[in-house]
Amino acid sequence: MSTRVLYVGGLAETASDHQLRDLFGAYGTVARAVIARHKYSGKSAGYGFVEMGSGEQALNAVVALGGALFEGNRLRLYVTP
DSSP, X not given: OOOEEEEEEOOOTTOOHHHHHHHHHTTSOEEEEEEEEOXXXXXXXXXXXXXXXSHHHHHHHHHHHTTXXXXXXXXXXXXXX
8 A cells, every 4th residue: 555645725824733544534544744834933834745545545635624724724635746
């Protein structure tokens, strides 16, 4: 089983890696969930990456969460090449 990485855009400044892992965990195994952060403030840069356990799990997450509201913002999801 090969993992797939998703780009997750539209994240709130207050979003945490743990919240992102929990959100995507409902759709399969989350190997890694990381939010890009601003160097000095530590706040979310508005995007991150989630590594799912398989391509099927990644696609299920994209279908279910694409455009969904999370922490007041709409999520934008893409499967990375």
